[in-house]
Each structure stands twice: as C-alpha cells, then as structure tokens.
Amino acid sequence: MAETRNPSAAAVGWTAFAAYMLILIGVFHAIAGFAAILKDGFYAVSANYAFKLDSTSWGWIHLIGGIIVLLAGFGLFRGAVWARTVGVIVAGVSVIVSFAWLPWYPIWGIMIIAVDITVIWALTAHGRDITEI
Numbered sequence: 001m002a003e004t005r006n007p008s009a010a011a012v013g014w015t016a017f018a019a020y021m022l023i024l025i026g027v028f029h030a031i032a033g034f035a036a037i038l039k040d041g042f043y044a045v046s047a048n049y050a051f052k053l054d055s056t057s058w059g060w061i062h063l064i065g066g067i068i069v070l071l072a073g074f075g076l077f078r079g080a081v082w083a084r085t086v087g088v089i090v091a092g093v094s095v096i097v098s099f100a101w102l103p104w105y106p107i108w109g110i111m112i113i114a115v116d117i118t119v120i121w122a123l124t125a126h127g128r129d130i131t132e133i
Contacts, residue, residue, distance in 0.1 A: 011125075018122035019076035021115050022087055025094060026070025028112060032105065033062030058101060065090075065097060076123075087123050091116040 036059025072090045075083030095116045098109040 014122040014125070015076065018087065018119045019073045021119045022069050022073030022076065022091065024073075025091075025112055025115060025119075026066045026068070026073060028108075029062045029066030029069060029094065029097075031066075032108070033059040033064070033066055035059070037063065055104070058104065061097060062101070065094065069094060084123050088120055091119045091123070 036055045038059075040055050069090050072083060072086045076087055095113050098112045098116070102109045
C-alpha cells in the first residue's frame, strides 16, 4: 500500500522562497543590465580579466538573462515541472554569469551567487511540495 505524504509548511515555504528569489534575481539582473546598456562607463572594469566584454555586452547578457529568470520564478507558482527544471538551470547559469561579472560589481555578484545556490537547493529538495498543498 502506498503511503501518502503531506508536505510540510516549511517545504512549501522554501519553494515559495525560491520562486520569490528567482523573481528578485531576475529583476536585479535586468536592472543591472539596463544600467550598463544606458551608460557604458557605469561599472568599473579591472585590467587583465579573462572575460573581456565591454559593459554594454554584459548589460545585454544581464537584461535578457534577468527576464528569463523572472519568468521562471513566476512559473514556479503554477507548480509546473518545467518551471522547477528551468529554475534550477537558470539559477545555475545565473551563478556562472554572476561569477564572470565579479570584477564589475563584486559584492552584488557574491550576493546573487549565494541566493542562487539557496534557490537550487530549495527547488531540488522541496520543489514538488508546492503542488501538494
């Protein structure tokens, strides 16, 4: 006989946290990208960095990526499996992009990396619980 499992409120809360954080991260990336697109010299660039893109290129990367992250966050509230999958992938990509962006804005990049890692954990450990309430 199959045992039914009731999701805990904490598990549902972690999934909701992940959705909200994806929405916030998407907004943060989009704002940072928009700022870099509008004013090329807005961010300071360190010399001799491996990822040599100008601020406008990074701006477009962050703006487009931010919109995708934002949509994945809203999709999580619908409980779709694709939204959890996209959320984990997008948060992983956001970690990589934020790491590459560290010379331009190091403290902000580290904060986004920390939140992205928490989102990945929440979606992989408790992602399906939001649909079972």
